[in-house]
Amino acid sequence: MIKLFKVKEKQREIAENANGAPVKKQSAGELRLHKDISELNLPKTCTISFPSGKDDLMNFEVTIRPDEGYYLGGIFLFSFQVSPVYPHEAPKVKCKTKVDKHILFIYDGVFLYRFLNITVDKLMWYLRLGGLLISAVLCVQQPNHEDPLNHDAAAVLRDNPKMFESNVRRAMAGGYVGQTFFARCM
Template sequence: MLKLFSVKDKQKQQEAQNPGGLKPGKMSAGELRIQKDMAELNLPPNITISFPDGKDKYMHFFIVIRPDEGIYRGGKFTFEFTIPTGYPHDAPKVLCTTKVYHPNIDLEGKICLNILREDWKPVLSISSVVYGLQFLFLDPNPDDPLNKEAAQMFVDNPRQFEQYVQRAIQVGTYINNVHFPACMA
């Protein structure tokens, strides 16, 4: 009888030390899926990825996009990805760490991309998100803005908007009393 209680006590101790309930060495479904996504990720030369916690730690990483065409060409934009434990059922959390004058990226780095919000589906992958971000730099969407001032400028005066963006990328500038540091690739 004593042995039965000691086994239960040992199980309770292990559960307290491992609240996720995973056995040591076991991966969660989210970790398995992100590992698969990373294995299938095929990035073009203007997009790079880095893993600050180590190459085998896929739940947190950075993507750098260097657009080679469009209004944002010549810039270097960094995005921080945090993969929730509920991935792929929960969308990755993505934040732009580069301050950028963009209709779909606010001054805090939040991104307005439908697949990161209401249109996320478990069949989508990290590759889908990366290409969605790249597309935002090729074709900003002023109809669904986070930065309403940038969206209005984009619609009302596209030439001025492009001049602001290029000046911000190349040398840094103030736009509406907000400083945008240079971010040349």
């Protein structure tokens, strides 16, 4: 075991000498996130990007473009901020696209993990990033009126799906639904 540490130390020294700068040690969360991202098998409706560059894996964006359901044709942008202690602390996810909070379980832009039946502070260590992303995609494609944050929108979805679809289309095209204005997201 000691030899392993000596080998790692030697590799770090070689890397420092080659670049002239010390090599940043990755946190356990960064290592786990790197593994999760490398294992991602995203559906064609999802893309991931790193606005700060590939050196900053802890902050990234995911774009979801549903290919079915009420939100077909919409573009929904989520930003992820991942803690160095990931997966013991859930990523902070914000939806940058203003949408009806009932559908995506978003409250003031903050994405809630309610659809997974877990709370942010109880994210299971074995839950992978891919599972969170797939769940978000399903949440967009198949809104659930049985466990809403917005009871009015849920009632419209349950009682009058055609009106709900009309409201979604109006919101995605850029317009008012009731008293709330939505920017175009198509």
